[in-house]
Amino acid sequence: MKKLLTLLVAAAMLATLFAGSALAEKTDLVIAVDADIDTLHPMDYSTTIELNVLNQLYDTLMYMNPDGTEEPEPRIAESYAISEDGLDYTFVIRDDVTFHDGTPVTVDDVVFSLNLYKESEYQGSQISMMTGCEAVDEHTVVCHLDAPYAPFLLGLCQPHIASKAYYEADPDAFVTSPVGSGPYKFVSRATGSNVVLEANEDYYRGAPAIKSLTFNVIPDTATMAIALQTGEVNFAEVDSSALLQLEANPAITVVEVPSSGFAYVCMNLEKAPFDDVRVRQAVNYAINRENLVAVCYDGRAEINSNICSKERFGYSDAQYQYTYDPEKAAALLAEAGIETPFNIGEILVAEKNSNLATVIQNDLRAVGLDCTIAVKEFNSYIGELVSGNYSISALTMTLDGDTQSLEMAFMSDYIGMANNARYSDPDMDALFNQARGETDNAARAAIFNQIFTKAQDEAIYAVLCNPLLLYAYNSTLNCPEFDLEGNYFVYDFAWQE
């Protein structure tokens, strides 16, 4: 028995040895993801990981960069037009696109997909203002609005186009064995461990270079780093804690991709002393962001006190940046009539952000604001946060897509959701409403400039930094430059010759 076992192990080892030395052209790719892929429903997904898998399977009408600031590239739609009044969006659909089951992609499929996306509780908000969508002829789809909405085109470029006939034939298979029109076809999925895709050789933009694509679930960062180094995994988004060993390995390339996600201190404006703008400014000046980024992010974050990240539409260097200045902070506190040391109660944080809280607690103490740290389990933390049952907190948030999405942090409609400062100001509401309807880019940038200048003046939040996304991959893999937010398309990847 033991002999047999040894023999088996030896044979298996030999087999891998030969597999490794066979220098046939490599065409397969393994991507590691750190959480399970719960669903492959083209609309009802909720995580970036699921989106990254779906992006390989499905095409969209057009491709736009995540901030919507560049001209869209054609995909299923070869061109688009926006009516003078900004209320009708017309798309002309290509006639050479087919789903993986061989059926052509028609205008009916487009209308069906846009509506399914709109109705989805998971995503609907991006095009929820669409009042109608219909096929005018065999190649043309028109979407209607009641009032101009600047980020609408970006919203329309999000939905994956799925087959209406396939959905109607079998709604279960629609999710468990998806059929898209993208560069990769679904092969198999093992719950909790992997999703396997293969190249769609009939793809209308040409067959992809990578022929076989596997997404493997590896929850542990250290294991993921090891698997990258052994070559079992070729590409992964990694955590900064694994960088030391990955960057030391010449066979691994690590790239930093900017993201619009932000880490911030959020103060409850309904509670003293944070109802006083000087106290909020003092908090902004008191925090040493360089030190915080070094401690909590291993230096892998862009320091920024502005809620709008530097790559985003609407950002300008003219908008005020808070920098570390404890004396100014102390002076502002004195001006606000706060006798230090002053106890501001507890910093409420979710477990994963307790390191942020520790650094902030130290910085605040240095200017005379004492506090304790209260750590809560994530779901109960969110409950307290959105109901305003806290006075100061530290967390990270992503409000991606068009810059307009930052309205969720400021408009009074979003109190109880993402407006955790519970900030309510009619002028700010009016500015965001104005930005929504403004279709001229320069005028829109000017409105955003007003918004962020106001946000910085009033120190509504104490934004700390934009953490960088870190991608690690085998150095022999060619990846194009990643856009903001780092969504990737394996179609653009190739192994070096």
Added chain:
Amino acid sequence: MTRYVVKRLLYMIPVLLGVAFLVFTILSLTPGDPGSIILGITAKPEDIAALNAQFGYDKPFLVRFVNYIGDILLHFDLGTSYATRQPVIDSILARFPNTLVLAVLSMCLSSILGISMGIFSAVRQYSVMDHVVVVVALVFASMPGFWLGLMLLILFSLRLGWLPSFGATSFRHFILPTITVAMPSAAGLLRLTRSTMLETIRKEYIRTARAKGASNRRVIWKHALRNALLPVVTTLGTGFGASLGGAIIAETVFAMPGMGTLMTTAIRQKDVPTVMSATLFLAVLFSLIILLVDILYAFIDPRIKSKYRNGGGGRE
């Protein structure tokens, strides 16, 4: 004996209902609802409400509990996961084989290592080898599982390249996780076996056995071991049950989809049907294993066998 087994099986019904109710209650008391957990902080309240209604989570606690139990009893339906929106049974069946194989392999390894080294150590008490074995056992017993797993990974996957670092598709994938799970429990078993053996060896009937001229081998294997083994078997049984609940550390470190990681993610997502079903699944198995251990007692210890025959209660 049969009557005893049937009686014990019937006892399982109230136990399982109790487990179900308790877990369901605790889950309901935890903060958050599945809709807002899945959709996140930026979602509209009406979308969250719609999703909760879709899950049936808008109904009162008792209604949901009765519906859930009703579906199991009447339709053998374990429900639909909130996270995957697929039948829970699929998630469980995709993971349970890995957990079972890992649990069986690691139990075999740990009992072989633990019991044999424990006997060896007890028989040669205070020898150099005894000290070495005890110290090594102490080291393994105090070693954190994730650290041991990681060290094994670095050595066998990264440096030597002998074994895969993640997955659960072949026997080779199970080698490192098995060692990771088995070593600490082997160390525990070793210490237990050693101490119960030492205790038994000092008993008067062992002295009697030696006095009547039985060989050392016969005294150890026939007289001492069977008496010393009872607490060891108990530990093995409960330990096996616990490892079915998931060697969470090994599952996470080696990216092996198993019951432990399934349950921890489900709890975090407040995926009630998944948590409930996985708990019940494990509760049934655990109860069966404990029953098996009790039956095993009868074979090890004739005194207990006679108790069962008289229809008497279980183990002490």
